[in-house]
Amino acid sequence: MxxxxxxxxxxxxxxxxxxxxxxxxxxxxxxxxxxxxxxxxxxxxxxxxxxxxxxxxxxxxxxxxxxxxxxxxxxxxxxMRSVGSENALGLNTTMMSAASAGAGAIRYDVINAPAGAKIEVSDGSVWNKAYVAPQKAVVVARKITSQSITQGSATNIGNWSVVRDMSNSFDANLGVFTAPRDGTYTFLLTFNFNGIVINDGSRVESQFYNTTTNTVLASVYKTFGQSMTGTSDDANATRSTQAGGSSTVTLTLNAGAKVVTRLWHNLISSGAVTLRVTSNSTDPTNPDDGFNNLTIIEH
Known part of the structure; x- marks a missing residue:
């Protein structure tokens, strides 16, 4: 044939x-x-x-x-999963009801306010918006270099060592966190100073400060009594004391809001007090490690 x-x-x-x-x-x-x-x-x-x-x-x-x-x-x-880079699928809206379109139908909805344009999927009864969860912000940082905190004025805590930053929202050098979207964020700050003879009734204030509006969004106080007096073996000298603590606040932030953690203290009459940090940042079991940390979590 x-x-x-x-x-x-x-x-x-x-x-x-x-x-x-x-x-x-x-x-x-x-x-x-x-x-x-x-x-x-x-x-x-x-x-x-x-x-x-x-x-x-x-x-x-x-x-x-x-x-x-x-x-x-x-x-x-x-x-349409070709080796090329132009594999987008174009959709438009429809005025059909979800029941008429049938279960499994999809459309690009540009009408339904206030949520804005979204992909919608029909379940046979209603159109449901297809929700893609964004990568939530999670920041974990620690101090491995000391920093002096001036007496009587708030000092921004900077020069952090970043352990994790899931959304690239944290400027480690300046210590500034930028909210990636409107939402609720929890900040946990732990701090510890090197040993000093502190004043009776002194305090340390942790501040969470908006650098754009120059306002304190939240603050937490911790008070301290006078340093203990030593025994006769210490010639009755007043002992040095380490002031430290932790502060947790939850803030509602708009996208783009910039927040830095600050410390204020009047532990001594004048001068500055340094933050206590590890003497060996490569050794995670070092007993001096882990006193100054910052964690930020987006809900």
Whole structure:
């Protein structure tokens, strides 16, 4: 039996039809499916096209009837996962009810306020917005270099060593956290000073400060009594005492709000007090490690 190839001209577009294989090629004489259009006409005359050549093709699989856009062997009814970078699927809105569209239908809703434009999926009764959870902000930082905190004035805590920053929202050098979106954030600050002789009735104030509006959003006080007096073995000298504590606040922030942690104290009459840090930051078991930490969690 003679095999014949019939060439069809459709409005200036060349097509190739093989009655033996029951395959039609448009722009290619080597169709790989029931219907195969080679958009760039770059497929070879024989053999299987490369993934790059197939990226501009349209094909209906002869085995499954599935439609492939840039994919020679579509795995689902519509498969467009080609090697190219232009694989977006365009959707528009519809005024059809979810029941009329049927369960599993999807649309791009641009009308439903105030949530704004969203992809919606029909469950057969109502349109439900497809929600993609963002990466929540989680910051864990610690101090491994000391810092002097001036008596009587609030000092920004900076030069942190970042352990984790899930959303790249924390400037470790300045100690400034930028809220990635409107939401609720919890800040946990722990602090510890080197030993000093402290004044009776002194206090340390942890401040959570908005650097854009120059306002204190929240503050936590911790008071301290006079340093203990030593025994006769210490010549009754007043002993040094380490002042420390922790502060936890939960703040509602707008996207872009910038918050820095600050410390204020009047532990001594004048001068500055230094934060206690580890003498060996590479040793996590060092007993001096872990006293000054900052954790920020987005809810």
């Amino acid at each position: 003679n095999k014949k190839m019939i060439i069809v001209v459709l409005g200036g577009m060349h097509g190739f039809f093989s009655p033996v294989n029951a395959q039609t090629g448009i722009g290619t004489s080597n169709p790989q499916g029931i219907l195969h259009a080679d958009g760039a006409r770059d497929n070879a005359a024989t053999g299987t096209p490369t993934a790059a050549q197939a990226a501009n093709d349209f094909i209906i699989s002869k085995a499954t009837g599935f439609l492939g856009l840039g994919v020679l062997e579509p795995k689902v009814k519509l498969d």
